[in-house]
Amino acid sequence: MIAAICARHSVRRYSPEPLSEGEWAALRRAVAAVEPLDGSLEVHLALLSFDEVGGRLAVGALLTFNPAPAYLVLHAPEQEGRMEEAGFRGEQVILAATALGLGTCWVGGTFSAGAVAKRLGRPAADVLAISPVGHPDPGRLGRLSNAATEAVARSGGKRKPLASFCFGQHWGIALQPGLVPPEVYRALEMARLAPSWSNLQPWYFLVEGDAVWAIGDSRPQRFNDRPGKPYYRLDVGIAMSHFWLAMREAGHGSRWYSVRGHEGEVQERLGLPQAMVPIGHYRL
Ligand SMILES: Cc1cc2nc3c(=O)[nH]c(=O)nc-3n(C[C@H](O)[C@H](O)[C@H](O)COP(=O)(O)O)c2cc1C
Missing domain, CATH: 3.40.109.10 (NADH Oxidase)
Incomplete structure (x- = not known):
């Protein structure tokens, strides 16, 4: 995969x-x-x-x-x-x-x-x-049709640097490659390649101990917040899929667990900014 x-x-x-x-x-x-x-x-x-x-x-x-x-x-x-x-x-x-x-x-x-x-x-x-x-x-x-669409997408269709959305231990502290096993770093690189609404890449990953938290930026951008359809969450689900598939290919049998119903307490415990919504956690 x-x-x-x-x-x-x-x-x-x-x-x-x-x-x-x-x-x-x-x-x-x-x-x-x-x-x-x-x-x-x-x-x-x-x-x-x-x-x-x-x-x-x-x-x-x-x-x-x-x-x-x-x-x-x-x-x-x-x-x-x-x-x-x-x-x-x-x-x-x-x-x-x-x-x-x-x-x-x-x-x-x-x-x-x-x-x-x-x-x-x-x-x-x-x-x-x-x-x-x-x-x-x-x-x-x-x-031509792809070039035209990507030209108006976020970052001209390019991906954000890993350090801007993968944090280690605390929100906002860039994850150092040596701090996690190489296959975890590689799986995060695979999450980075996920497609997203207008290339917004509204995902963040926080590695805390033996847990990886998947977090979404809920701020509406480029019409991605349709009534009843917050597309930032769909984008995060795609990135989680890439991470999980890459970990599985590296021999890890773990999976994501939803934090539905506990978002508020997780948000507080992880010290996340208001608009950053925890979506799942993966046990390493
Ligand atoms: C949830 C979602 C909705 C999307 N909606 C559209 C769309 O309506 N029209 C379109 O041309 N591309 C759409 N895209 C494609 C993105 O623009 C594209 O994934 C992004 O620019 C990154 O480019 P890549 O997929 O070639 O890596 C969508 C992607 C996602 C994940």
């Missing part, structure tokens, strides 16, 4: 080549194999064709995007924790698609949740995000 994490980037233009039967089957297997962050939450992953998902208007295949043969749709009834859960689960399929050589792009803003919801027979409030899945268009248009 580390190879897929490093290879993944958002793809917005697709070739007209359909997915083969084998590719559909591999994607369905990836959906079935998804592991939850919190198995008690109801979050659905649907893999649909372009026609099934509702066509151009539904998926926003208008300017920067063109149609892809398949779409991953993440939907969940309103419940606390659904955003990070969707990010954590959805990213596993995104990476499986990447490993198959397919392109993907998380889409939270530039699509019609209402139109997709209608196709699923669910309320629009349930539809959290989609991702096209298909063979990337190798041509100039593909590169």
